[in-house]
């Protein structure tokens with residue numbers, strides 16, 4: 001299942017990417033363009049915009065009720081019964097939604113701070129925006145949230 005998020009749920013789109021789900025973040029005001037893209041690519045719209053939700057036509061959509069991004073993520077996961085796939089975690093660029101590619105440490109050397117290079121073994125790169133990722137503090141924080149999510153999922 002792939003998604004498109006409007007500006008009302010930008011953080012939710014980022015969280016879906018953390019879980020490895022393909023979630024386009026539509027920044028523009030052009031909501032007809034959003035719906036066109038959703039239809040062409042078979043994306044499910046997620047939004048808090050009631051008016052947009054009511055006018056989606058053939059596009060599948062979920063109107064998000066929660067305000068907190070974590071609760072929103074739970075809402076989406078529950079509604080569509082989405083699994084948390086550990087192998088897919090952190091497999092997608094958080095900035096631009098592109099699947100990441102593994103890069104060997106030597107290849108990342110020039111682009112990460114020295115202390116990061118020396119304390120990490122695994123790096124990946126976004127082939128589109130070139131951002132380098134490694135398992136750092138953010139990663140641990142996000143992994144903790146995902147763990148919480150799995151816990152909630154079982155309850």
Ligand SMILES: [Zn+2]
Nearest residue numbers: 093096126129
């Ligand atoms: Zn990127």
